[in-house]
Amino acid sequence: MNYTIDHSSSIPLHVQVENLLREMIRDPEFANGKFLPNEVDLAKRLGISRNTLRQATNKLTYEGLLVRKKGVGTIVATKSVNTRLMNWPSFSQEMKALGIKIINYELHVSWEQADKKIADFFRISEGKKVLKLERLRGGPDGPFVYFISYFHPRVGLTGNEDFSKPLYEILEKNYATIAQLSKEEIIAIAANEFLAQKLGMKPGDPILKRKRYVFDPGSRPIEYNLGFYRGDSFVYTIESERKL
Amino acid sequence: MNYTIDHSSSIPLHVQVENLLREMIRDPEFANGKFLPNEVDLAKRLGISRNTLRQATNKLTYEGLLVRKKGVGTIVATKSVNTRLMNWPSFSQEMKALGIKIINYELHVSWEQADKKIADFFRISEGKKVLKLERLRGGPDGPFVYFISYFHPRVGLTGNEDFSKPLYEILEKNYATIAQLSKEEIIAIAANEFLAQKLGMKPGDPILKRKRYVFDPGSRPIEYNLGFYRGDSFVYTIESERKL
DNA sequence: ATGCTAATTTTGTTTGAACATTTGAACCAT
DNA sequence: ATGGTTCAAATGTTCAAACAAAATTAGCAT
Numbered sequence: 001m002n003y004t005i006d007h008s009s010s011i012p013l014h015v016q017v018e019n020l021l022r023e024m025i026r027d028p029e030f031a032n033g034k035f036l037p038n039e040v041d042l043a044k045r046l047g048i049s050r051n052t053l054r055q056a057t058n059k060l061t062y063e064g065l066l067v068r069k070k071g072v073g074t075i076v077a078t079k080s081v082n083t084r085l086m087n088w089p090s091f092s093q094e095m096k097a098l099g100i101k102i103i104n105y106e107l108h109v110s111w112e113q114a115d116k117k118i119a120d121f122f123r124i125s126e127g128k129k130v131l132k133l134e135r136l137r138g139g140p141d142g143p144f145v146y147f148i149s150y151f152h153p154r155v156g157l158t159g160n161e162d163f164s165k166p167l168y169e170i171l172e173k174n175y176a177t178i179a180q181l182s183k184e185e186i187i188a189i190a191a192n193e194f195l196a197q198k199l200g201m202k203p204g205d206p207i208l209k210r211k212r213y214v215f216d217p218g219s220r221p222i223e224y225n226l227g228f229y230r231g232d233s234f235v236y237t238i239e240s241e242r243k244l
Numbered sequence: 245m246n247y248t249i250d251h252s253s254s255i256p257l258h259v260q261v262e263n264l265l266r267e268m269i270r271d272p273e274f275a276n277g278k279f280l281p282n283e284v285d286l287a288k289r290l291g292i293s294r295n296t297l298r299q300a301t302n303k304l305t306y307e308g309l310l311v312r313k314k315g316v317g318t319i320v321a322t323k324s325v326n327t328r329l330m331n332w333p334s335f336s337q338e339m340k341a342l343g344i345k346i347i348n349y350e351l352h353v354s355w356e357q358a359d360k361k362i363a364d365f366f367r368i369s370e371g372k373k374v375l376k377l378e379r380l381r382g383g384p385d386g387p388f389v390y391f392i393s394y395f396h397p398r399v400g401l402t403g404n405e406d407f408s409k410p411l412y413e414i415l416e417k418n419y420a421t422i423a424q425l426s427k428e429e430i431i432a433i434a435a436n437e438f439l440a441q442k443l444g445m446k447p448g449d450p451i452l453k454r455k456r457y458v459f460d461p462g463s464r465p466i467e468y469n470l471g472f473y474r475g476d477s478f479v480y481t482i483e484s485e486r487k488l
Numbered sequence: 489a490t491g492c493t494a495a496t497t498t499t500g501t502t503t504g505a506a507c508a509t510t511t512g513a514a515c516c517a518t
Numbered sequence: 519a520t521g522g523t524t525c526a527a528a529t530g531t532t533c534a535a536a537c538a539a540a541a542t543t544a545g546c547a548t
């Protein structure tokens with residue numbers, strides 16, 4: 001592998017090194033607990049000073065991607081420790097971060113009359129048609145989440161979009177609608193017959209139910225989302241900060 | 245205000261400066277959009293090199309407490325800008341918001357040897373004694389959550405505190421320890437014999453398990469918290485904002 | 489073998505210096 | 519006034535060097 005940096009480039013060396021290291025630690029040769037070359041050598045190899053190298057590693061250390069230990073060396077943080085504050089990860093991003101390849105097991109698009117709950121949230125009249133998207137998704141070992149999404153008519157979805165692609169991509173690229181704020185509710189429920197069958201569980205098994213209300217930058221409702229996660233396979237991770 | 249630092253102390257200068265700056269920016273004189281003294285002057289005034297000062301400001305900048313602008317100066321981030329994430333409600337606050345009066349059904353305090361998991365999180369040696377707090381709490385209709393908390397020895401709890409009062413009150417008032425950041429994991433599990441008995445459910449019933457890692461403003465671990473919520477009665481609510 | 493000691497390796501801390509880049513203000517010519 | 523240039527101030531980048539502190543390793547004495 002030939003990780004090198006460009007001294008004549010206009011972008012700062014420590015930024016180049018930072019990006020380079022981000023690639024490095026994704027590389028199986030270094031990933032997950034492996035040692036990085038020691039600072040003095042690595043700096044020499046890259047043709048930069050140790051300080052500049054540390055400028056980059058400092059940032060990655062803050063983010064929790066690297067763990068340094070005095071007298072020992074620098075290792076790539078194990079995944080469990082990881083999970084840095086991504087402000088609001090979409091499902092695809094969440095899974096990618098965990099190194100899980102997403103498989104769509106089922107995908108169903110339909111137009112449905114808004115019931116009271118949805119009409120209230122969307123602030124539209126009851127009975128108006130809204131797009132409903134149902135997806136059974138999971139990893140190589142089988143499905144582990146059943147999604148139901150309703151979209152506000154305003155976003156202009158036709159139902160003919162390619163929903164195998166990440167949702168945020170469809171919304172942002174094709175419709176310039178940017179989700180901004182979400183409100184969530186999470187509870188534990190027992191699987192009913194339907195969900196048990198979809199997720200490969202027994203009725204009564206624990207399921208994580210996540211309701212998500214999504215708003216655009218103008219605080220207008222754009223999506224109502226329900227997710228049913230297999231209790232044994234999904235870990236929902238949150239990182240939050242307290243107001244002073 | 246005579247902010248000074250101790251050159252003979254064993255704790256690194258840049259850490260002292262970092263803490264000093266944290267106080268500074270809470271000071272009304274600097275808080276909220278005010279300019280910090282320029283780097284060269286401030287370094288000189290503190291009797292340290294500019295690099296050491298930047299080591300501290302870098303961290304605060306990364307945390308979003310300071311905003312630096314080339315050619316202009318460094319200002320304290322305004323709170324509105326800094327509200328990058330939601331407030332972080334404690335259990336008491338959550339319940340109060342829902343209009344539920346909290347009742348402590350059981351309360352048990354003990355000292356326990358830290359196992360590997362806890363020792364790792366607290367960054368202490370395995371087997372060291374830590375305070376363990378177990379609480380069965382709920383509303384008028386019965387208990388609906390079982391809490392287990394472990395506290396870092398640093399916070400200095402004796403075990404004789406009045407734990408019927410809100411935790412954050414005990415920590416902030418008596419020990420000036422302010423929780424700042426938390427990491428959470430939520431999964432759905434089936435109730436075991438013990439939890440079913442405590443929460444008045446049947447074994448196998450769905451339970452929401454919440455792991456919470458709590459850090460102080462210096463990112464030092466202070467509490468490890470486990471919460472087991474009755475699936476049918478508790479709603480966990482989250483509000484988050486997306487970075488643009 | 490066991491346990492202590494010393495050497496080595498590696499990251500941590502700190503300083504000083506030089507130059508680049510960006511911003512804003514002062515100044516000047518039209 | 520307007521526009522452009524210059525200058526000063528502030529942060530940004532980068533290097534070289536020295537010593538401190540912690541962890542591991544090697545070696546030595548018992």
